Amino acid sequence: MPFQKLKKCFTSPKKLLKLAILILCIFFSIYQVVKCVEKLMHPPISTYYGFHLNETIRYPSVTVCRSPSFKTDRFSRFGLRRNSDLSIHNAFRFFNFNIHTIEYFLNDTTWTFDELISSLAYNGYGYPIADVKIVEFHSVTKGRCFTLTPKSTSRTLSISGGWWFYLKHNFTVRSLDLYGMSTAGFHIHLHDDNEIMTSEVAQENNFMEYIYLEAAEDMRMNLKIQEFTKINTNESPCVHDNLSYSKSKCQELCVQKQIAQRLNCTLPWLWLLDDDSNLPQCSDATSVQQLISLFQPHFIAIYCTSNLITYMNEMLGYNVNGFVSDIGGSLGFLLGLSVIGFITVMEKILASLIRSYFKNKTKTDVKERDLRSGQLNNLKHMNKNPEYLHRKNDVHLYDNLRDFESDDFKCYQNTLVVSDNRY
Template structure:
């Protein structure tokens, strides 16, 4: 009886050991390794989550703020070409003012501020209409006088909006002259430079720290652009090594611009009409004007809170000016994208059909043959096991009979 009890106790232990050995034999080894790696990764992730719950991180965090109102950005529009060519010829200027050689023929007895008023464009010559949520009263227009882009205009919202739809937002229509299309003195094709930026940071020609937070679009003559906005807010923590300012009245753009003006004034000893509120007199000769046209940038403190607006062009149509009919005509080129999309769809369908044929021709028959082979092998093993079990049973019967007779 004791021998039978020992046999029944040792059988489960032997079966468990055999199963463990089988986990490291043949293809089971790969399965065991994969399961072990996955189990280790799960344990690591759980331990990392527990550590974060115990020791909460304070460096960075992500959260969502659902505001009831929407603050639209400011939009600065600069004309290209920025100066009136006919007015410039009257004063002896034959090219863009940034070309220093053009100032050699200018009569500096004529005041530079009056020159800038004559050769730049006013708002009525740029805007055909504009508005925010279909109303002009919701927009504040400010003038910016620069050197590279002449006189620019910044449109800022007066109200906070409560919904964001395609029918809401800015709607701006700009106008151009036919003479600019025929002959231009600008450095870019005729059109408008459009800058989308934070309302607290006015537009400037001087590159500053957060100049990358200004999105730029170039609207050519005869184009209609539909833009979708995406806004991201970045909050910086001020410290002694890298300070920032959280004052609503501060502007890094104005700081950098003023610094450049002061530096240029100290070097040259004169100023230009775009350098507002400067105590220095205007330049009186071409040599001083040449020195004044220098780009310089310096370090200014950054604003702690900034907004970055990204514009996505949803729709764009190109129109061509027909000199015979004196009308704008649309260019037929939209069918090209539709044809490309159709061909792309056909190519994807073709690839899928090729993969299906490859599976049915090569992989599926191979899987069937392997299954049949495994079935035959399994049947043979079962028969062999059955015969071994019969022999074992016979040996056990002989032993038991022998013991019984012995007693």
């Protein structure tokens, strides 16, 4: 039954035109729907810049480490050589594990909070009145470090509303390293509340701002805050919806868990591990040295730390989809033209062309019919005239040539038929 109805579409040009336009509209609608579904499944991400005038400012966390990182004059108490680096090979070879632990060694040979920071203030309030959280941890290369995180925002947009630190140092002789920097100073990292300082030598992957403050140096820093929010997409599932997610903490915790599982023991340097991990403290030089060596880089890594790329690209600002949208919107709004109206207009245009074609064809047929009718009438007239009947069929006769320019001769020329195909 549907096939029979489909056949009727080919019976007239009007129905055939409707079928063709309907098929085109169906295919174009399917194309548009597919494109819309693709955009819905993989929505394009646009990055825009904006400005906010906040009434309050959330200051970043500050991590402070001292340089030199250890009290090397006390190393001899634990069997270590004076002024030795803990990362060198067999640094703990003569460490007396029967008497001391690594935790006691680190607490005794590193700088406490009071030895590092004489006073601090945040948002106009000094410590301990200032609403600040302090986290202490140990690093293999930088000793004991302290992370200070503000618990509240600041309403004062001036020097009195931010951080104030008075740092202490007991250096007596200024010495320089290979880069011309003083070996007596402080390593300061500015970072987000959720980020931490990892065991990496460079902290570029942790969204940190690094500052080295030499001893007896004053510094004032004016902060400009930029915020970048990423969208969790199917192509980047590593972005977590939880606001407390920390990329650096996740990476460092993974590294520390692998080290602890490999050595089957733990040390204060693995400070992110839970206290209920049920792992014993490492109590031999081999385990300690293996743990320290696992923190040291033995490879070169070439990589990108950010996917933000500045680019300039020329592209067409108008395509077929935009053209169809503009035409459809303009004609539909201004003229009220729709697909049904477009079909009606095309039907009228096609019908007008067909009528014009058949009208011209009819005029041509009428002219041909009138011409044939006139020729037949002339032939009948010549048959009735005895003068034409008694003439001989010879073009050389004078009687046949004398009326060469007359109308009778022209009529005779059109109607005379000879047996040898000559006039």
